[in-house]
Amino acid sequence: MFDKVVKQFYYLVFLFYSMNAQVPDNYEIVGHKAFIKLYPKESVIFISDTISFRFKGKVPSEISLILNPSCKVETIFYDEQLLKYQRDREVLKISASFKNNFELVLNYTGKLARRTEFSELTENSVLLHENEIFPLGTKSYEFVRFTVQAPNGWSVIAIGESINQSTENDSTTFTYQNDQLVQTLGWVCGGNFSVRSKISNRYTLSTYLFHEDSTFSDRIISQLEKTISTYSEHFSPYRFSKLAIVEVEDWVAGRAVLAAAFPSVILVKKQAFQTEDSFNNVNTILPHEVAHQWWPLTVFLSEADNALLSEGLCEYSSILFSEWSSEKLARDSLKNSPLLRSLISRSAKGKDLPLRRKADLRSMPTHYLKAAYVHNMLRLIIGDSVYKLVLKEFAMQRALLVSNSEDFQKLAEKISRTNLDWFFKQWSEQTGIPKIKIYGVKTTIRDEYWLTEGRVRLVAYEKRFTTPVEVGLKTEEGVLKKTFWLGFDSLNVYRNEVPFSFTTQFKPKQIILDPDGNILKHQKLPAKFSDLRDPADGVIIIGTTAGNAKYAKLLELAKRDSSEMDKAGWYLKIISDTSATLGDLQNERVFVYGNITENIVADKNAPKFPMQPTGNSITIESKTYSDSLAIIQIIDNPYLSSGLMCWIVPLTDTASPHLMPYDASYVILNQKEIVTKGIWEMKDDDLVVDIK
Numbered sequence: 055m056f057d058k059v060v061k062q063f064y065y066l067v068f069l070f071y072s073m074n075a076q077v078p079d080n081y082e083i084v085g086h087k088a089f090i091k092l093y094p095k096e097s098v099i100f101i102s103d104t105i106s107f108r109f110k111g112k113v114p115s116e117i118s119l120i121l122n123p124s125c126k127v128e129t130i131f132y133d134e135q136l137l138k139y140q141r142d143r144e145v146l147k148i149s150a151s152f153k154n155n156f157e158l159v160l161n162y163t164g165k166l167a168r169r170t171e172f173s174e175l176t177e178n179s180v181l182l183h184e185n186e187i188f189p190l191g192t193k194s195y196e197f198v199r200f201t202v203q204a205p206n207g208w209s210v211i212a213i214g215e216s217i218n219q220s221t222e223n224d225s226t227t228f229t230y231q232n233d234q235l236v237q238t239l240g241w242v243c244g245g246n247f248s249v250r251s252k253i254s255n256r257y258t259l260s261t262y263l264f265h266e267d268s269t270f271s272d273r274i275i276s277q278l279e280k281t282i283s284t285y286s287e288h289f290s291p292y293r294f295s296k297l298a299i300v301e302v303e304d305w306v307a308g309r310a311v312l313a314a315a316f317p318s319v320i321l322v323k324k325q326a327f328q329t330e331d332s333f334n335n336v337n338t339i340l341p342h343e344v345a346h347q348w349w350p351l352t353v354f355l356s357e358a359d360n361a362l363l364s365e366g367l368c369e370y371s372s373i374l375f376s377e378w379s380s381e382k383l384a385r386d387s388l389k390n391s392p393l394l395r396s397l398i399s400r401s402a403k404g405k406d407l408p409l410r411r412k413a414d415l416r417s418m419p420t421h422y423l424k425a426a427y428v429h430n431m432l433r434l435i436i437g438d439s440v441y442k443l444v445l446k447e448f449a450m451q452r453a454l455l456v457s458n459s460e461d462f463q464k465l466a467e468k469i470s471r472t473n474l475d476w477f478f479k480q481w482s483e484q485t486g487i488p489k490i491k492i493y494g495v496k497t498t499i500r501d502e503y504w505l506t507e508g509r510v511r512l513v514a515y516e517k518r519f520t521t522p523v524e525v526g527l528k529t530e531e532g533v534l535k536k537t538f539w540l541g542f543d544s545l546n547v548y549r550n551e552v553p554f555s556f557t558t559q560f561k562p563k564q565i566i567l568d569p570d571g572n573i574l575k576h577q578k579l580p581a582k583f584s585d586l587r588d589p590a591d592g593v594i595i596i597g598t599t600a601g602n603a604k605y606a607k608l609l610e611l612a613k614r615d616s617s618e619m620d621k622a623g624w625y626l627k628i629i630s631d632t633s634a635t636l637g638d639l640q641n642e643r644v645f646v647y648g649n650i651t652e653n654i655v656a657d658k659n660a661p662k663f664p665m666q667p668t669g670n671s672i673t674i675e676s677k678t679y680s681d682s683l684a685i686i687q688i689i690d691n692p693y694l695s696s697g698l699m700c701w702i703v704p705l706t707d708t709a710s711p712h713l714m715p716y717d718a719s720y721v722i723l724n725q726k727e728i729v730t731k732g733i734w735e736m737k738d739d740d741l742v743v744d745i746k
C-alpha cells in the first residue's frame with residue numbers, strides 16, 4: 055500500500071470517542087430503522103431511528119444508551135409517548151415501563167465539524183461509521199433499514215439490498231434493507247461515483263469508483279463473480295443479495311489499512327488503485343477482502359481469534375482461491391511472502407506475540423502470515439481434503455454463531471479424528487517458531503543404487519515444538535520426498551531428531567528440508583526491499599560532501615520516499631551524513647542517500663554492499679548502467695542484528711529513483727521502472743545440504 059507496505063485490513067471496530075461509561079450488556083440492539091438526512095453544506099446529519107431492543111434477563115425500568123456526545127438528542131418516543139431522559143456526556147438514561155422486545159424512536163442531530171478517523175461529511179461525499187452515529191451496545195441485528203436522503207447526483211451505499219431510490223426536488227432518497235443476522239453495520243457511504251452494476255446469479259455486483267478510476271470496474275466485477283462463486287461452492291453459499299466495492303480516500307481508518315469489509319460492502323482505498331505494488335493493488339487484495347464476507351461476517355468470531363480465524367483465514371482463503379481457480383496473483387504463496395523474513399526476524403528477536411489475544415491487528419502484518427501458515431500446517435497434518443471439509447463445515451455449522459478457536463479445533467478434531475490440542479496450543483498460544491536442521495548427510499553406492507542417510511533435528515528446543523517435516527532428495531530426475539515427525543509422538547515421547555534414508559537409482563545432488571516451504575521455521579533469507587513492508591523506525595542519512603545543490607537533490611528524493619513510507623506507518627528521521635552517529639547507524643532501518651563521493655556514510659560502508667558503483671556508472675555482469683539510472687541495494691544492517699541498511703545511489707543528476715518494496719536485493723531503476731534486479735545468493739546450510 056502506499057507503495058511500500060503492509061496492507062492491513064480490518065473489519066473491527068474501535069471506539070471513537072473516549073468512553074467513561076461501560077457499554078450496557080443487559081440488552082441487545084436487534085434492529086435499526088433509520089432515516090438519515092444529510093446536510094452536507096452545514097456538515098450536519100439528522101437521524102430518526104427506530105431502534106429495537108431485547109433484554110437479556112429481567113426487564114429493568116431504566117436503560118442506558120451510549121451515544122456519541124456530539125449527537126444532540128431532540129426527542130425520544132416509546133410506544134408513541136414522549137419520554138424524559140437524562141444525558142451526561144455519552145450516557146443517555148431513559149426510564150419507562152419497558153416490555154421485553156421494545157422499540158424506541160430516537161430523533162437526534164449530529165454535527166461533523168471535523169473528520170474523525172472513520173467518518174466525514176463534506177459537500178461532495180459522506181462516510182458515517184455506525185459507532186459514531188448510532189448507540190453502542192451489544193449488537194445482534196436481525197433487521198436493518200436505512201433510508202438516506204442525499205443531494206442529487208450522489209449515490210449512497212449501505213448494508214443490504216437496495217429496495218428503493220427516488221428523487222424529489224434537489225435530493226435523492228436511497229433505501230437499503232437487510233434481514234440477515236449481522237453483528238456489524240459498517241458505514242453509510244455516499245458521493246458522486248462512477249457506478250457500474252452487474253447481476254450475476256442472484257447477486258448484484260457493483261462498483262462505486264472515483265471517476266478517474268472507473269476503468270477498473272470490469273475487472274473488479276469479473277473478479278467478484280469468480281471469488282463469490284468459488285467461496286460459495288467451497289465454504290457456504292454467499293448469503294447477501296449484493297456485494298459492492300466502494301472506493302474511499304486514503305485517510306479512512308488510519309494509514310495501515312488498505313481496505314475494510316462489512317456485510318455486503320467492501321471499502322477499498324484510492325491507493326490500492328494507484329499503487330504499482332502488485333502485492334497490494336485492488337485486484338490482488340480482493341480475494342482476501344471477499345473472504346471476510348464469510349470470516350467473520352457469516353461465521354462470527356470472538357475478538358481474540360481474529361488473527362487465526364479472520365485475517366489468517368482470509369489470507370489463506372485467498373491462497374486457496376488461487377488454487378481452486380488457477381488464477382495466479384501476487385499473493386498466492388506463503389513461502390514467497392514478502393513478510394516471511396520480517397516474521398522470522400520478529401521471532402528471532404523474541405518480539406512476536408501469541409496469535410490468540412485481543413490486539414489491533416492493523417499494526418501486526420506478520421500475524422496475517424503466521425496465521426495463514428498455521429492453516430497451511432493444519433492442512434498438511436490432517437490432509438488436504440479433510441482440511442477443506444473442515445472449512446466447509448465451519449462455514450455451514452457455525453454460520454451466524456459466535457465462534458472461537460476451540461470451536462474450530464473441535465470441528466477439525468471431529469472430522470479428522472485426530473487430537474489437535476497440541477497443535478493449536480503450540481501455534482496460537484505459544485510464541486516462537488521452530489528451528490530445524492539437517493546434519494550428518496552421507497551417501498554411499500551400493501550395487502547399482504545410491505544410499506543417502508542423514509538426520510533431521512529440532513534445535514534450540516527450549517520451546518518444544520512438534521511438527522511433521524518433509525525431507526527432499528534432489529536428483530536429476532526431480533525431488534523425492536519423505537515425511538517425518540519431530541517432537542512428541544502419540545505416546546507423548548519427545549524426539550528431537552529422526553534419521554532418514556533414501557535409496558535412489560540416480561546420483562543424489564542435494565538434501566532439502568521442507569522443499570515446498572510448507573512449514574513455518576527459522577531460515578536464512580536474503581535481505582530484499584520487500585522487507586520494507588513491515589513498518590519500523592528508521593533513519594535517512596543524506597550526503598553533504600558534493601555541495602549544496604547535490605544535497606538538495608538527494609534530500610528531495612529522500613523526502614518523496616519517506617512521505618510514501620509515512621503513510622504506511624513508518625517513523626523516519628532525516629539527518630545529514632556529517633551529523634550521523636553510531637547510534638543512528640544502529641537503527642532498525644537505515645537509508646543512505648548518495649554515492650561515495652557524496653556521502654561520507656556511504657563512503658565508509660560501501661565495502662559492505664555487494665555492488666560498487668564506479669564514478670557515475672555501475673557494471674553488473676559485464677553490462678554498464680549510467681545516465682538517468684540509479685542503483686539501490688539492501689543488506690543486513692552491519693550495526694544492528696536483524697536490522698536493514700539500504701543504499702540509494704542516483705548515478706547522475708537526472709536519476710530519480712523511487713524506493714518501493716521491490717522483490718529484489720538490488721535494483722537498477724529508471725524512476726519506478728526496473729531495468730534489472732537480483733537477489734543476493736544465500737544458502738541456508740541447516741536446510742540445504744549439497745552432496746558432492
Ligand SMILES: [Zn+2]
Nearest residue numbers: 063064365368
Ligand atoms: Zn482482512
